[in-house]
């Protein structure tokens with residue numbers, strides 16, 4: 001099963017992808033995490049991506065698509081995967097669709113996690129992430145048991161440099177201009193299911209799991 005989680009910055013894509021990935025036993029493929037990992041390794045890809053990420057802009061499609069297609073060619077994606085943060089433009093969606101069709105596969109469902117803008121700002125300003133395993137925490141809604149340490153692996157928590165107010169506003173602008181057209185794109189393909197992302201983390205996960213059931217809701 002190939003599943004796409006769509007939503008604005010801070011909508012909870014990473015949080016939900018981790019839950020769904022564990023429940024369905026499918027790998028979690030997060031384009032942002034792959035770029036941040038490349039940056040940590042100081043690779044050419046990472047340094048290139050940095051110049052876009054720090055401004056809140058999208059990394060160009062050809063670079064992003066190549067990185068993702070390479071990642072999903074690994075054997076752990078043979079039975080499918082959960083895409084988080086990809087695709088983000090119609091061009092990326094078309095490239096992914098074509099690559100999957102060539103392998104006799106397809107995107108099975110696209111889950112749109114809908115959250116109001118004011119809530120997104122609150123979520124991103126309070127977010128902390130594990131440097132080792134990328135698990136997200138929030139100072140109010142999901143604090144770690146030990147401040148500054150990841151519950152799962154004990155790694156150090158940090159705040160993303162693109163979670164500043166100014167960059168978040170730019171990321172939201174980019175999302176509305178370049179990513180929201182994907183809602184109609186996947187609606188036309190009869191693959192879009194919308195969930196209410198304002199509810200608590202577990203309640204959102206339940207809506208997603210229900211939408212993924214055979215015959216689950218489609219918009």
Ligand code: AP5
Pocket residue numbers: 007008009010011012013014015016031032033035052053054056057058059060064084085086087088092123124126127128136137138139141142171197198199200201204
């Ligand atoms: P990326 O890393 O993908 O960031 P994003 O899409 O902006 O999304 P976020 O990771 O900020 O939010 P999320 O929806 O995953 O929320 P989370 O679960 O963490 O991209 C970063 C950059 O990389 C881009 O700007 C771009 O430059 C580049 N890039 C990446 N992909 C690209 C692509 N395809 N093409 C081109 N460029 C690309 O949750 C947020 C917070 O809320 C957390 O603290 C969490 O604990 C909390 N929370 C989650 N759910 C709930 C809930 N239900 N209730 C209360 N709190 C909640």
